[in-house]
Amino acid sequence: MTIFNKGLITVSAFALMASLANAQDNVTIAIQLEPPNLDPTGAAAQAIDSVMYSNVFEGLTRFMSDGAVVPGLAKSWDISADGLSYTFNLQTDVTFHDGTTMDAEDVKFSLDRARAEDSTNAQKGLFANIAAVDVIDATTVKVTLSQPTGNFLFNMAWGDAVIVAPESAETNATAPVGTGAYRFLDWVQGDRLELTRNADYWGNAPAIQNATFRFISDPTAAFAAVMAEDVDAFAGFPAPENIPQFEADPRFQVLKGNTEGETILSTNNKMHPFDNKLVRKAVAHAIDRQAIIDGAMFGLGTPIGTHFAPHNPNYVDLTSNSQYDPELSKKLLAEAGFADGFTTTLKLPPPSYARRGGEIIAAQLREVGIDAQISNLEWAQWLEEVFRGKDFGLSIVSHTEPMDIGIYANPDYYFQYDNPAFQALMDDLNKATDPDARAALMAQAQTIVSEDYVNGYLFELAYPTIAKADLQGMWENQPTAAVDLTGLSWTN
């Protein structure tokens, strides 16, 4: 009788555990924007990487949550002494989700495709220095560069540099085929996208069996979906004003991570009067960063004084160059010949950091006599008018590409900063491979753009994630846009 009872208890305990394990194998994660398609090599939309990066597609190297670049499909590499050739040793026994093998030919195909003349890769610049890609044997591939590229391994970790197969490259937009730990299952456009664990994965099997991504753009709807526990986590939660409510609720955990997004008051350096450095300096001193972070982002965001991510080990804190000082600002304006101020445009794209931040900045500029006339633009309009047409005085935008201080070396870039000294410096940085030399050059670059007051430097965009308390392994930071499922697990 006792034995029978024990047996019964054990059986029911097993059944219970099995059903629990079953329920805790799946995860539903919401993000704000839906990917337009699923090919990370064909469009800039971050939402594509959010869903696909490291889950479905992998590159030679990859980012970790803290920004470190670690081996991906390349398990190791040798760099020639002159820094011009990289020999990658690939993982063995890697297959794509359609069953074809991933080998050196696929690496060659992917890199050649990205740098080809008719390439539509949104980050084609990452591949600009590649001179040749040669297959040595099935698991060895040699990349020859036209000039030393200190950032090469970093560049290869981007979502735009993932390895794809010639058989499926053209259809990845709708039926993505990668080498990752998850394979694509289904996409109900406008609603959800489902991934399931890849049984043939070459690396360690992840804990989560099935993952569903949901796309909830409205901040109020996002709040409701998390509160009603319709979703297990919301990565990049769009309503910072509601975060204290989640912090007070034991059902949830709140991660306040960083992105690579330097939010700046973009300034048209070729437009009168911003072609005068004194005016740009006056604008910088008229701005109270903390008031913008508190008012527009409900306190989320780290002040920056230059175009660099504060969590980067090479960051230099230059916020003191542009302390809030309206009196100094007025003096500088008078010195520049604008004692009575002037009128300019402030063109704002849709994100709330720009729309809310824009109102505050316009008010702050009014204090020193600058009348910034706000116009609200859609993204497509902004790209046309501001980015391509360069028809703006001021704008606010977050530059989310990692390590993108190089944009200041391009005089045609929309804020039109043209400084040969800086361009030469970037050239040196690209060629430098020694970490110390690179750090010194990066510090110098940050100082130049800060002291030239090229743009108003506001804050590093934060990345709040709300998750159920027992869900472990969500990325806190976003060194690249990604919701990496491979490290996720439930604690109970």
Added chain:
Amino acid sequence: MLRYALSRCASLLISLIVASMIIFLTIEIVPGDPAAFMLGLNAQPEAVEALRVQLGLNASAPERYLTWVSGMLQGDFGTSYTYRTPVSDLITDRIWVSLPLAIYALVLSTLIAFPAGIFAASRRGGAGDTAIMGATQLGVAIPNFWFAMILVLIFAINLRWFSAGGFVGWDKGFWPGLKSLTLPAIALALPQAAILARVMRSSLLDVLGEDFIRTARAKGLSKRQALWRHAVRNALIPVLTILGLQFSFLLAGGIVIEQVFFLPGLGRLIFQAISARDLIVVEGVVMLLVFSVIIVNFLVDLTYAAVDPRLRQRS
């Protein structure tokens, strides 16, 4: 009746052709390049140009208009720039959310409005009338997205009877599908019901003042019999007009409600397509909406004839 239907058909065709031109022209004028949008801030100009070529954006406007229209005549709405799937597939997926939602809301709205309107009219000036008119005043005044948020707060977050949004899909069964459309349908239906009830009431009051009602009463019908047998039917024409307009509104105008409940409907599709400058999708969906509005109005015109014998004889 046939002549009447034919003349309606001709005007339907003309409306469609004019609409297609207006849609195309409007979208031509709006600034923004889909290729530049897709490739973002770091894109190199030659990559954007290569994508423009790939998407066929470099052809002239009249050429693109003709390709678009001739494609549509063959049932081909083109391929979405951003989603890279046929527009007709995108629309068919979405219509299975938007159409049932519109019908659901319309049914709810009619079920509430007809009894309420008739009841109020039959008790003109009474307490019931005052109460219903007060309620409809409120219903007209409340914005539906706000009402939607209140519904979510009560029924999804506090009571947990419904999920806060999303659509489970008809493949999970009819009832689960219907359940996930219930809160959005209520949010859409109540303001519409309020308007409809007011129209029903005033139209019925007009009819009740007519001579033929007095005649009907004089020949011995009770007030209730006169109301149901003669007045309601005669009061229907303005109500049908409103109902037709409301259906079009519900089908096209669910954009806000679809955002609040994150439903994968036509409204959300068009919203995303406009911001991504996925012009071919915008054109396709707007054309479909115009078509459905015209069809619904056409059907309403035909029902007029069914309700009002004079329209049949005159033509």
